[in-house]
Amino acid sequence: MRNRPREIVLGTVAILASVVVFxxxxxxxxxxxxxxxxxxxxxxxxxxxxxxxxxxxxxxxTVRNNLIVRAFVNSTVITVLSVxxxxxxxxxxxxxxxxxxxxxxxxxNFFVLAGLIVPPAVVPTIWVMQxxxxxxxIPGMILIEATFGLSFCIxxxxxxxxxxxxxxDEAAWIDGAGPLRVFFSVVVPLLxxxxxxxxxxxxxxxxxxxxxxxxxxPGDDNATVQLTLYNFQSQTMSQWNxxxxxxxxxxxxxxxxYIFFNRQIVAGMTSGAVKG
Amino acid sequence: MAQAVTAPxxxxxxxxxxxxxxxxxxxxxxxxxxxLFALPTFASFYFAFTRWSLQDVxxxxxxxxxxxxxxxQLRTGFINTFVYGFVTSGAKVVxxxxxxxxxxxxxxxxxxxxxxxxxxxxxxxIGVGITFKVLMDPFDGLINxxxxxxxxxxxxxxxxxxxxxxxxxxxxxxxxxxIATLIYIAGLAxxxxxxxxxxxxxxxxxWKAFRSITLPLVRPAxxxxxxxxxxxxxxxxxxxxATTRGGPGFTSDVIASVIYKQYQAGFYGxxxxxNVVLFLVVTAIVVPISTLLNRREVER
Numbered sequence: 001m002r003n004r005p006r007e008i009v010l011g012t013v014a015i016l017a018s019v020v021v022f023x024x025x026x027x028x029x030x031x032x033x034x035x036x037x038x039x040x041x042x043x044x045x046x047x048x049x050x051x052x053x054x055x056x057x058x059x060x061x062t063v064r065n066n067l068i069v070r071a072f073v074n075s076t077v078i079t080v081l082s083v084x085x086x087x088x089x090x091x092x093x094x095x096x097x098x099x100x101x102x103x104x105x106x107x108x109n110f111f112v113l114a115g116l117i118v119p120p121a122v123v124p125t126i127w128v129m130q131x132x133x134x135x136x137x138i139p140g141m142i143l144i145e146a147t148f149g150l151s152f153c154i155x156x157x158x159x160x161x162x163x164x165x166x167x168x169d170e171a172a173w174i175d176g177a178g179p180l181r182v183f184f185s186v187v188v189p190l191l192x193x194x195x196x197x198x199x200x201x202x203x204x205x206x207x208x209x210x211x212x213x214x215x216x217x218p219g220d221d222n223a224t225v226q227l228t229l230y231n232f233q234s235q236t237m238s239q240w241n242x243x244x245x246x247x248x249x250x251x252x253x254x255x256x257x258y259i260f261f262n263r264q265i266v267a268g269m270t271s272g273a274v275k276g
Numbered sequence: 277m278a279q280a281v282t283a284p285x286x287x288x289x290x291x292x293x294x295x296x297x298x299x300x301x302x303x304x305x306x307x308x309x310x311x312l313f314a315l316p317t318f319a320s321f322y323f324a325f326t327r328w329s330l331q332d333v334x335x336x337x338x339x340x341x342x343x344x345x346x347x348x349q350l351r352t353g354f355i356n357t358f359v360y361g362f363v364t365s366g367a368k369v370v371x372x373x374x375x376x377x378x379x380x381x382x383x384x385x386x387x388x389x390x391x392x393x394x395x396x397x398x399x400x401x402i403g404v405g406i407t408f409k410v411l412m413d414p415f416d417g418l419i420n421x422x423x424x425x426x427x428x429x430x431x432x433x434x435x436x437x438x439x440x441x442x443x444x445x446x447x448x449x450x451x452x453x454x455i456a457t458l459i460y461i462a463g464l465a466x467x468x469x470x471x472x473x474x475x476x477x478x479x480x481x482x483w484k485a486f487r488s489i490t491l492p493l494v495r496p497a498x499x500x501x502x503x504x505x506x507x508x509x510x511x512x513x514x515x516x517x518a519t520t521r522g523g524p525g526f527t528s529d530v531i532a533s534v535i536y537k538q539y540q541a542g543f544y545g546x547x548x549x550x551n552v553v554l555f556l557v558v559t560a561i562v563v564p565i566s567t568l569l570n571r572r573e574v575e576r
Binding site for chain 1: 295296297298299301302304305306308309311312313314315316317319320323328330378381382383384385386388389391392393394395396398399400401402403406407408410411413416417418421450458507511513514517518532535536539544547548551552554555558559562563
């Protein structure tokens, strides 16, 4: 009784449509990445007559002195450190913002929302970074990514802190713990679910960021994975198989994240949908 | 002396009020925010009025803004920003809601469908852009080959001045509709099932129930989708840059790509003026819509 004919027909139509609209482009990426240069340039949606997937992989990884391998290292470093930084700093703000009612709240809330809406002023940011010696450096990129991600994290943390009973921090406080101790050993462990969400969503965002590195980390020395793809596109235009192999490679980390943290990603993306 | 001698209880009480949640917790985040975000934003309102090479600054008054609105290619970018923002946002609302209704109804393969709709959200814009550049190739691309197999002559998509901007918007919707769908699924799940049962008892059909129950009650989700997609769409750069670089000519330029082009050309003052224009456009659209959507919700 559960599967009535209507459900089966509707489901089948939807599945077929989804294959055409969403699956075919990904299969196309994979097939093109497995072709020889000449065949890949035909843009056909067909099985490769000659599978060159291993050749393409080794070529892509070694081209221009292992540029992509270095880019993967750079992207990983930037992603891990910037996400760690923004999570800790945003959790501190979200916690105090929710717990303490003061005249500062309006000001802080205003700046948090402004951080979400206002597009970053590009050249003045470069100007400030040059003044601090951070322009074109990995530490500079880490700080930029952390800054641009703060607002989103603060909103999620603030919402979650309101579900933690205030009595818990007060009990630790009366037992003589200092504010840092209360925060890091009582509150932070309870923030775990939202931490996972924030970390996964922001890691995907930072890893996939293209505009940030394009402006603030130009040049091949510190290239990130998204920039290699962009530079590849301008330099090796004829070698579509390599370009698509690169797309395939840089899509794997977010895919793995999605498989393991499906639920947390969904929770992060949809937070605020119900409350508005 | 009198202040030093206080009862232990009073000390604990004063401590808990004053410093259990210290204001300095704002400081580290605030420092980053002020130095790398607020300061450049404020500075942009000065540099937008200058001819600027990062070393030398020369105040030129409104010249950059006059240039911005008198050069046809820059004006195109200005108008395209609105078109792109509203088209993508509108399409995501309609398609997102339709998909969410479909994916919360009883049908087979629901779990698979939900994951597959969401997955493009996680692929980088530049990867999606390059893939669709190939798929939308006017002659050899899979899309036009499939269309011609059906007897339809497809447009030249990204290379046709008439279609370029809409083609990028289409890719943007393909990539982003998953977020809208998920937000709507969460919104739909919050509507009590009893309402639909009561409507059924009263003899309301599917469409009537959708109009009178789903649409009004899913409003917070609609507000979130509209605001998120507008903020993203008006600022959009990476997908446009990966597919058309504003071309052919400057027919698919938006403010964000104009900012980058002027920056590349070394016109830092003009680029910053573009940033100020973008700032004003985004705030002038997002802030009123946000207050409007939130006000109606309170009235309800």
